[in-house]
Amino acid sequence: MKKRWSILSAVLCVALLTGGCGTGSKNDAGTGKEQTFSHETREGNEHQSNLDVLQPSAYGNVQGLNLxxxxxxxIIGRGSSSAYWKAVQEGxxxxxxDINTNLGYKGNDKVKLVYSAPETENDVDDQVNIxxxxxxxxxxxxxxAAVDSGACEVQFDLAAENGIPIVAFDSGTDYQNIVSMIDTDNTTAAAxxxxxLCNSIGESGQILVIAHDSKSTSSEEREQGFVQEVEKNDPNVTVAEIxxxxxxxxxxxxxxxxxxxxNSQETADNVQKAEEENAxxxxxxxxxxxxxxxxxxKYPDVKGIFATNETVADLVVxxxxxxxxxxxxDRIKVVSFDGGEDQMKLLEDGKIDGLIVQNPYGIGYATVVACARAVLGQGNEATVSTGYTWVTKDNMNKDSIKKMLY
Structure with a gap:
């Protein structure tokens, strides 16, 4: 049974992200600049810094959204239990x-939010049913946040027929009539x-890329951004396998x-077991x-691993x-996306070398704003960028970084 939360209106204060200062990678080529978070707040909102980095800035407030x-x-996610998805929900x-407060709505007049997600993260069939x-x-x-970028076309057509706009967030879709995409610049962040990672292994040797799935655009963009950067700027580093x-x-x-x-036969038996229907x-x-x-x-000379999200990072470690x-x-270097408490503990213990920390709170907030703008016919940007920053053991104890955890 899927997990579902119906929220009439609640202001839940959980410290997630505030500022960190960071710049691009060693050579800026292909990586651009990180969008970072200032730890300053305004108007009493401890998460305002998460909203300040949203581009365009209109997606960081609810002014004029007279629903x-x-x-x-x-709002339909790919999961609900991890720190990342909980932060999306909070945003x-x-x-x-904020919409209800701004419009003075109370009781049954309040704008309502329903968050749903598959019980098992990235379950395509369950998400389609939801x-x-x-x-x-x-x-x-x-x-x-589409689990499979090629799924849900029939449902999206039905939504269009009934005048229900669709906003994509976190992971995009191949459907042409999405009104806006709210996400991290995955390609740049992965670069x-x-x-x-290439710097940490001395800019030579083999690395592995372990991705969270083969269907979502977030996984594809991170994989491509990572590989393209290696091929362009680190000729002595080889991606042994993805x-x-x-x-x-x-x-x-x-x-x-x-x-x-x-040992190989035992491994094959375990893998095959997971493919059975009732695994x-x-x-x-x-x-x-x-x-x-x-x-x-298979690749005993591997010196580093890129994990595309926290689930992958946990498995790898x-x-x-x-x-x-x-x-x-014999230590193998690991870099990963996401910055929950478990990942920060692995960073502190030296088992992960660096994290691309996203802004899931900002993603959740901007998604609601985009939905409201679409309903009101205000128009939307095709893409809303939500920012990221690079976190290591050297900067993880800064106050601005600690407040970024989700």
Whole structure:
């Protein structure tokens, strides 16, 4: 059963992000400048700095968003349990609370927000079913972080027929009539991660890219941005292989073909088990870790790994721990997206070398603003950039960085 929260209006104060100061990578080529967060606030909103970095700036406030009383906005994420998705929810809830405060709506007159997400993160079928159910409620607008960029076309057509605008956030879609895309500049951020990782391994050697899926635009953009930066500016670094967490079937076949050793056969059995119809999430996680271990055995000279989100980073570090490759001479460097408390602990322990910290609070807030603008016919920017910054063990204890956690 999917997890769902219906929020009539609530102002929940959880310290997420404030400022950090950062610049681009070692050579700026292909990476641009990071959008960073000032820790100054205004008007009593401790998260105002998260909104100040939104570009265009109009998406950081609710002025002029005079929605009708009782309007309902549906926000559909790819998950709900991780720190990242919780921060997205907080930003969205704050935007709705600000709209209600600004318009003086109370009780049943309040604008409503429904946040929904698959029970298992990145479950395509569950997300499609959720979208069907939400459209049946006739919300005034829908914001969605698409698990599969090619899915939901029928549902989006139905929404268009009923005058329900669709805003994409975090992960885009191939559908042509999306009114706006709210996200991190994944390509530029991933290029920053590539530059930093290549620097940390001495600008030579093999690295692996482990991506969270093969279907979402966020995963694709991060993968491409990382690889393009390496190819352009680090000719002595080789991306040995790119593997996606949902490619278990393909790697299972590869492991089976190379199963002359007992350990390889055991790994193949675990991976194949996760492909069975009734495999649970623990089976899948074990199989994913076995697959990562297989890749590290396949490429024994790997010096670094790029993980495209916190789920991947956790899996990678678990595997490296089991192989005694998080410390000492055999240590493999790791950089990742996301900046929850677990990731910061790994950073502090020296098991992760750097993090691309996004602005999920700003993403949630701007998504609601874009939905409201679309409903009111105010027009939207095709893309709204929400910023990111680079965090390491050297700067993680700065006050401005601590307030960025989500």
């Amino acid at each position: 009708e009383k009782g309007s309902s906005i549906s 969205a809830k704050q935007a709705v609370a 979208l069907d159910e939400e459209l049946a409620r006739y919300p005034v607008a829908v914001g969605i 920053t991660a590539a530059s930093k 593997w996606h967490l949902d490619d278990l079937d393909a790697i299972s076949k590869e492991i089976n073909a190379d199963s002359s050793e007992k 649970d999430s623990r089976d899948t996680q074990t199989a994913q870790q076995d697959a990562i271990k297989y890749l590290l055995e 678990n595997v490296l721990d089991s192989m005694d490759k998080t410390t000492g001479e």
